Amino acid sequence: MQRMASAGMVFRATGRSNAGARRCVAIVLAVFAALITVHPTRAQGVAPADTQFFRIGSGVVDSPSFAVAGIVAAGLSSPPGARPCDRGGSCGVPGMIALAQAIGSPAEAIELLEQRQIDAILVPAGDAYRAYAGKRAEGAKPREPLRTVATVFVEAIHVVVRDGSRFETVDDLKRRHIAAATDDPTAVTFLQLYLNHLGLDGGRKPAPPLAVQAGLQRLADSRIDAVMLIGAPPLPALVEFAHLIPMRLLAVPPAATTRLPYLTDIKLAAGAYAGAEAIELPAVPTQLLVSGNADANRIEAITRALWNEASQKLLAAGPPVARTVKLDRALAGVAVPLHPGAARFYREAGILNATPVGE
Helix, strand or coil: CCCCCCCCCCCCCCCHHHHHHHHHHHHHHHHHHHHCCECCCCCCCCCCCCCEEEEEEECCCCCHHHHHHHHHHHHHEECCCECCHHHCCCCCEECEEEEEEECCCHHHHHHHHHCCCCCEEEEEHHHHHHHHHHHHHHCCCCCCCEEEEEEEEEEEEEEEEECCCCCCEHHHHCCCCEEEECCCHHHHHHHHHHHHHCCCCCCCCCCCCECHHHHHHHHHCCCCCEEEEEECCCCHHHHHHHHHCCEEECECCHHHHCCCCCCEEEEECCCCCCCCCCEEEEEEEEEEEEECCCCHHHHHHHHHHHCCHHHHHHHHCCCHHHHCCCHHHCCCCCCCCECHHHHHHHHHHCCCCCCCECC
């Protein structure tokens, strides 16, 4: 890697993202290889009549949501005739094969769910909440109302400035030059919305977000005052940046997030990035949602399979973003009501509390 002490440093791609994607694909393929190890009388290449398919719509192929959706699908699957869980086989929903399907945008995924063309979606909570709240405001009654199953992962919002700058909080950045940057295509809409929400867009139409490396390069060159990034911490590119250019993370006042009920937070330990102090970062959940009309027993079984030990091991072996949420935070940022079937599981687990539940 090229290392420069000046602000004119040039980053070189590390390849970690592609390597992570390849590892994720390898994990999913290995899991499905195990899933299709069925009883000889079943292995005829034709799905038995009692097989249920569960299609999960997610982001485009290079998005974190697609990678995680593939792992979730593997955890939920247990085809007829597969080896039982207690004998080293699948611990998913008996008789079900779940599939991850890449879709162009969260809005398109929501539309396909409402049209019954897919069974579930894994989308950013902000997109789901805007669709849900928008329908309620219009008095419209969609054929397939949205209901939440779980928060599956979260991505933290990092507001980065160069160390030595006079900026202390995001309020100090108003009327300054800030860029948004992300490598997650599904996060683009949220970043533009959040810049506007914080009053950091100067009243102008926000520019499309940059790639993370490009945004950090502009900050390194002092062409911008701050960069807003989104991703599961620690972000590899920001780890690299912090070792070369002294930087700080700015706090976001809690009041700034009150009108975005789906936001949650991540506590970042001191030293997660070189020189960075401990800080609480706002975070955007990506959630698994289904139709409110989906069978409650089926959704309860899916929720139970999502949080069983076998599925958690699959997620823990996946990309960093897949490890950001555990059962005790499954309801973090839930603003679209829970599906009643999912609520049954969380009530039994003792973590339902005040989370809204749909009809």
